[in-house]
Amino acid sequence: MIPIEDALQDIPRWLTGTAEWGAALVYILLAPKRLRRVPLIAALAGGLMLLWGVQELAGSLPLGLWSLGMVLAGGAMYGLIWLCVDTDARGAGDLFARAFVLGELIASLEWQLDQHFFGGPDWTWQRVVLLAVVVGGSLGAAFLVERRNFPPGLRIAIDGRILASTLSIALVTFLMSNLSFISDTGPFSAREGREVFYVRTLVDLAGFIALYAMRSQRLQLQRAIENQSMNTLLRTQHEQYLASRQQADAVNARYHDMKHYITALRGEEDEGVRARLADELEESVRGYGASALRTGNSVVDTMLATKVAQAETRGITVTCVVDGSVVDFMDVMEIVTVFGNALDNAIEATSRVADPEQRLIRVAVYRQGDFAVLRFENYFGGELRLVDGLPPTTKDDSHHHGYGLKNIRQAAAAHQGTFTVHAEDGWFVLRMLVPIPG
Structure with a gap:
């Protein structure tokens, strides 16, 4: 040595x-x-x-x-x-x-x-x-x-x-x-x-x-x-949209058929019985018409109706103030990606809130100047930790999850828009700001 x-x-x-x-x-x-x-x-x-x-x-x-x-x-x-x-x-x-x-x-x-x-x-x-x-x-x-x-x-x-x-x-x-x-x-x-x-x-x-x-x-x-994984998620969201659209069309057709049936029923004899049955039948289908949101964009209507129904099954209240015409410049896949992933994440997070009174989701879509603003909020009551600008997934299979928010960020970037998430008084806030083409 x-x-x-x-x-x-x-x-x-x-x-x-x-x-x-x-x-x-x-x-x-x-x-x-x-x-x-x-x-x-x-x-x-x-x-x-x-x-x-x-x-x-x-x-x-x-x-x-x-x-x-x-x-x-x-x-x-x-x-x-x-x-x-x-x-x-x-x-x-x-x-x-x-x-x-x-x-x-x-x-x-x-x-x-x-x-x-x-x-x-x-x-x-x-x-x-x-x-x-x-x-x-x-x-x-x-x-x-x-x-x-x-x-x-x-x-x-x-x-x-x-x-x-x-x-x-x-x-x-x-x-x-x-x-x-x-x-x-x-x-x-x-x-x-x-x-x-x-x-x-x-x-x-x-x-x-x-x-x-x-x-x-x-x-x-x-x-x-x-x-x-992201492409698979996109296809899944689109398939869910198509299925929801078919279901919505079937419900609307059924709703109109029932109205005609009610009209015919009221013309029958024994007015007292017929009127009572008709009132009960009309009341039973009234929810179908009320739940059919009219935002000015049929894709947005379908996505909101589907996700609101999913939220209600978990005891979550969803409040929507949405002008769907604001996002008419976005194609179907982009709208499905944004609304589907944002609301899926909101429903999943809010369903873990212990207090039923605090299981709340708010959706707002509106025009601000030459920009479309899409804001999705859900109460979670915790601290928000971000990794590379996104919250880490809470699912066990972290390698194959977390792509929903990335897909939303890509949709915003495709239109030279911005995408941000932050916490605000116990609320998780997802915000997209996208310029509206002239």
């Missing part, structure tokens, strides 16, 4: 700590944040100090405890990421593995260029400029490259298998890139001075590319699954 310091001038500990911190910062900026701005800045500053301290401590340990120093540095990076990013332990582990490999790559690349152009113990201003350009440029390039793998509003579920693969790539990359600094006699060790730096940088780059490709492939797979 040849000690590192006897073979080549190793990367300064403060430089390694800075590269690790910068790499962690890249993934913290790409991922949803757990902390607000001021606490986040404080946590990042504390993390930089901690990584510097850990690296200096690791540098003072004997070679036999080299692995302990790396474990401490890795633990500090993981803790910083977990503290700042809104994710679970496995998600933080995945980000840590990526940040660790990126940090090793940046530190190795900078030191390789430094030793080629400068070297030695003296830090001139040219050497400092090179350090700043290489580290800053590498971190910026990594951020731009990885941004494609971290699209807003889409998260990759990290299970044990994915985490194990990520950590394995990171571990193998680290071990292979540092073999030459432990021994120059191994079959995979470089034996020439500058060659050691080149091998380390190349292996770290290969590890970074492997992790990037793995996440990119996983992202494409998840998008394909999500698109399939």
Whole structure:
């Protein structure tokens, strides 16, 4: 075994700590944040100090405890990421593995260029400029490259298998890139001075590319699954609309037939009995006519009638103030998507309210200037937590649910509109604002 310091001038500990911190910062900026701005800045500053301290401590340990120093540095990076990013332990582990490999790559690349152009113990201003350009440029390039793998509003579920693969790539990359600094006699060790730096940088780059490709492939797979699930949900909503439309037509036809029957019944003899029976019959079908909403848009009428009936079976009161003509510019599928998913979510959430008097849903659709406003409200009486602008699903199969609100957001975006959800005095409020074509 040849000690590192006897073979080549190793990367300064403060430089390694800075590269690790910068790499962690890249993934913290790409991922949803757990902390607000001021606490986040404080946590990042504390993390930089901690990584510097850990690296200096690791540098003072004997070679036999080299692995302990790396474990401490890795633990500090993981803790910083977990503290700042809104994710679970496995998600933080995945980000840590990526940040660790990126940090090793940046530190190795900078030191390789430094030793080629400068070297030695003296830090001139040219050497400092090179350090700043290489580290800053590498971190910026990594951020731009990885941004494609971290699209807003889409998260990759990290299970044990994915985490194990990520950590394995990171571990193998680290071990292979540092073999030459432990021994120059191994079959995979470089034996020439500058060659050691080149091998380390190349292996770290290969590890970074492997992790990037793995996440990119996983992202494409998840998008394909999500698109399939969203299309399935759209088809289901449309089929429900068609069925409801047929049912509404049948009810209306039955309603008109009954009116003619009542008229004929009143013309029969024994007026007292006939009149009483006719009154009872008319009263029994009166609900059909009352429940047939007339908003000015037949698709909206059908969706509201269907969903109001579903809500009533669960003891939920629905109040509608809707001008359906406002959304005439939207096609059938878009209207079905918006009203179907919004009311399905509202009914599901409101049905869990313990107090029957508070099981309330309000629907309002109206024109405001040149915009159509669609507002769906349901009482839930709790605190609202948003993930990527949407509430997390409460269903057990979270991988195959939660697409309803995403479909509504897509419908709004298709018309250059906006979609927001928020809590307001115990009410969940979904609001769409869509420009009406001139």
